Amino acid sequence: MPIKKLAQFLVLPELNILKVEKVHRAHIYHCEKARHFEYCPRCNTPSNVTYDHRTVLVRDEPIRRSQCLLKIKKRRLYCKQCRKPFTEPIDGIFKRQRSTQRFKRALTWGCTQMRSLKAVRENYQCSNSMIYTSVFSQLEIKLREYNNPWPKMIGVDEHFFTRRKGYAEFFTIFTDLKGHRVREAVFGRSKAEVLEKVKHISGRDNVEWVVMDLSETYRSITKELFPNAKRVADKFHVLRLLSPALRRRRIEITGDRRTLRIKRLLQKNRKDLSYFDRQDVDRWLSNYPELNLIYRFKEKLHELYRNTHPERAKLSFDRLILELGMTDIPELKTLRRTLISWKEEILNYFERRITNAMTEGFNRIASLVKNLGFGYRNENNYRLRFLTACAS
Numbered sequence: 407m408p409i410k411k412l413a414q415f416l417v418l419p420e421l422n423i424l425k426v427e428k429v430h431r432a433h434i435y436h437c438e439k440a441r442h443f444e445y446c447p448r449c450n451t452p453s454n455v456t457y458d459h460r461t462v463l464v465r466d467e468p469i470r471r472s473q474c475l476l477k478i479k480k481r482r483l484y485c486k487q488c489r490k491p492f493t494e495p496i497d498g499i500f501k502r503q504r505s506t507q508r509f510k511r512a513l514t515w516g517c518t519q520m521r522s523l524k525a526v527r528e529n530y531q532c533s534n535s536m537i538y539t540s541v542f543s544q545l546e547i548k549l550r551e552y553n554n555p556w557p558k559m560i561g562v563d564e565h566f567f568t569r570r571k572g573y574a575e576f577f578t579i580f581t582d583l584k585g586h587r588v589r590e591a592v593f594g595r596s597k598a599e600v601l602e603k604v605k606h607i608s609g610r611d612n613v614e615w616v617v618m619d620l621s622e623t624y625r626s627i628t629k630e631l632f633p634n635a636k637r638v639a640d641k642f643h644v645l646r647l648l649s650p651a652l653r654r655r656r657i658e659i660t661g662d663r664r665t666l667r668i669k670r671l672l673q674k675n676r677k678d679l680s681y682f683d684r685q686d687v688d689r690w691l692s693n694y695p696e697l698n699l700i701y702r703f704k705e706k707l708h709e710l711y712r713n714t715h716p717e718r719a720k721l722s723f724d725r726l727i728l729e730l731g732m733t734d735i736p737e738l739k740t741l742r743r744t745l746i747s748w749k750e751e752i753l754n755y756f757e758r759r760i761t762n763a764m765t766e767g768f769n770r771i772a773s774l775v776k777n778l779g780f781g782y783r784n785e786n787n788y789r790l791r792f793l794t795a796c797a798s
């Protein structure tokens with residue numbers, strides 16, 4: 407009996423080994439399936455009438471780095487109902503496949519563990535195209551198992567995919583902020599493209615919160631996709647609204663000197679500066695009234711986010727708009743328009759205090775995935791690879 411168990415370990419559970427042959431570095435296991443009734447795939451009638459035999463060569467997972475091949479003598483049985491023969495199925499091998507599921511799973515494992523495609527190729531002794539097709543079909547199977555409806559809290563963001571024919575192409579990702587994973591990644595960032603690819607996911611009405619950056623496209627996408635959700639503008643994007651203006655104005659004065667001390671001090675949150683640093687900043691800024699004003703409003707944005715109560719936040723938001731209305735610096739006028747247009751989303755933040763930091767973190771994983779694959783040309787393959795890294 408132990409011999410039989412060993413045989414089952416070497417080949418698939420349903421098969422019996424007839425003989426083992428060694429050719430070069432490969433072991434060929436001649437095997438066949440135990441003879442009993444099989445069910446016709448067309449009409450489900452059991453049959454035990456042998457029609458003829460076919461021999462197939464199927465690749466299996468290597469043992470001790472030597473290739474494993476199963477030479478299976480497959481029985482074809484005759485179905486009296488259909489008056490046609492059919493081939494017996496074997497567990498672990500999909501129909502018309504020349505390698506076992508076990509081998510494909512091993513390849514997928516190898517691709518996630520090994521340093522390079524070459525290492526995988528040598529270890530499993532197969533071609534690049536074999537690796538590609540089997541790995542991506544495995545990932546597809548794995549993702550189909552993971553088919554949840556939309557979660558309650560969603561983050562939306564985009565990341566750069568590749569540059570083709572001079573145009574940058576992007577991926578839009580939807581993250582599950584409570585489950586700490588990516589729910590879906592789709593190629594493209596225009597409204598039509600994104601809606602087309604995510605509309606099949608169920609549970610759109612259950613979404614309660616959506617966090618996103620200040621993008622008009624994402625606002626209209628999420629409005630249509632999640633009608634019952636409250637939209638939240640990401641805190642860090644709002645805080646960064648004045649940074650480009652601040653930078654441009656400073657460069658006009660000091661030139662683009664990267665090691666400048668005042669540059670670092672201006673970028674920092676004033677709350678984190680020491681007393682003397684603060685004095686230095688004020689002294690320097692007193693020579694440049696417009697830059698000074700922009701800097702003060704950057705700090706006011708930080709102050710707005712220090713509010714802990716939604717009502718108080720609303721009051722200080724209104725006050726900020728009022729103060730912005732009294733200046734006539736173009737950058738501040740733009741800021742005022744942006745803030746007014748996003749008022750609802752910005753104030754929603756103070757109800758639950760959720761941010762898109764996790765979504766940005768997944769963008770970082772996305773660039774790691776891209777680098778590990780030395781870039782991707784096919785967006786479907788990239789999507790599968792990225793989702794298997796982040797979706798579970």
Ligand SMILES: [Zn+2]
Pocket residue numbers: 446447448449450451485486487488489
């Ligand atoms: Zn039949």
